[in-house]
Amino acid sequence: MDLDLVFVGTSGSVPTAQRAPSSLLLRRGGERLLFDCGEGTQRQLLRSSVGLIELQEVFFTHFHADHYLGLPGMLKTFALRGRDAPLTIYGPRGLKELVGALRRVFGKLTYPVELVELRVGDVLARDGYDLTTFPVAHRVESLGFVLVEHARPGRFDVETADALGVPAGPERGRLQAGEAIELVEGRDLIVHDNIVSMRTTAGLRRVDVIYRRVDDDFLDPLAFRTDSHLGVAGLLNAYRAGNVSLANAIGREIIEAGLVNVWLTNTLKP
Ligand SMILES: [Zn+2]
Numbered sequence: 001m002d003l004d005l006v007f008v009g010t011s012g013s014v015p016t017a018q019r020a021p022s023s024l025l026l027r028r029g030g031e032r033l034l035f036d037c038g039e040g041t042q043r044q045l046l047r048s049s050v051g052l053i054e055l056q057e058v059f060f061t062h063f064h065a066d067h068y069l070g071l072p073g074m075l076k077t078f079a080l081r082g083r084d085a086p087l088t089i090y091g092p093r094g095l096k097e098l099v100g101a102l103r104r105v106f107g108k109l110t111y112p113v114e115l116v117e118l119r120v121g122d123v124l125a126r127d128g129y130d131l132t133t134f135p136v137a138h139r140v141e142s143l144g145f146v147l148v149e150h151a152r153p154g155r156f157d158v159e160t161a162d163a164l165g166v167p168a169g170p171e172r173g174r175l176q177a178g179e180a181i182e183l184v185e186g187r188d189l190i191v192h193d194n195i196v197s198m199r200t201t202a203g204l205r206r207v208d209v210i211y212r213r214v215d216d217d218f219l220d221p222l223a224f225r226t227d228s229h230l231g232v233a234g235l236l237n238a239y240r241a242g243n244v245s246l247a248n249a250i251g252r253e254i255i256e257a258g259l260v261n262v263w264l265t266n267t268l269k270p
Contacts, residue, residue, distance in 0.1 A: 191234030
C-alpha cells in the first residue's frame, strides 16, 4: 500500500513568493485526505502533479485564517464544475460556525457538504487504518491527526521458525499476530544453590514454574542419565527443595490433556 505526503503549503501566517500557507495532502492507496486548506491551496494542487482532484474529505487542525482561507474558493470551484459527489469536512469545535459564516462567500453548492466536529481522542475507523486525534499546544483549540495502520500479519517463515526451535503450536500463531514469545531451552536454565534461574540479556532471572515437554529421563542428567546432554543439571534437587514447581509434574502424563484432566477432576469434584 503506497503512503505519502504532498506538502501543498508550508508557510505560516502569510504566503511568500515561494510558499503557500498550510496544507498537506495525504495519499494512501487510492485515498486522498487533505489536511488544512490555506489560501491558494487549489492553485497549488493545480500546479502540482496531483491536480485539483475531487477531494472527498478535508480535515482542519484549527481555525486560524492561514489554515482555512483556501476552503471557500475550492468549494466554489467544485460547484462550478457541477460536482455532485458529497464532501465531508472534519475539524475541532467551531467548524459548523465557521463554515456557516463562510456560506455567504461560497454561496450555493451543487453537492452536499457534511460537517463533523471532532474532539481530542476521537478515532475514525477506516479500512486498514485508524485516524486518531491528539491534543497539540496552540493558542486556539487544535487537533493533531495520526494515521495508525492496522497490523498486517505477514507470511510466516516456517524455515526460520524451525531453525530457531519455535515449537509447532500456538506460539507460532502468537508470533504471526505480532506478539512476542519467550523461548527457553534447557541450556538457558542453570541451577545454583537449588534455585533455578534463566539466562536473559538482562542477566539471570529466577524461574518459579517450569512446564516440561521432555520425558522424565531427560529432565535432570544428574538424577537420571549422566550421559545425557539434555535436561538441567540439579533441577530435581531444586524441585525437592520446593524452589521450583513443575507444571505437569514428574511421573505424570506429559501431554497437556493429562494435566487438564487432573485439574478438571480436582476442581469439579462435588
Ligand atoms: Zn495557528
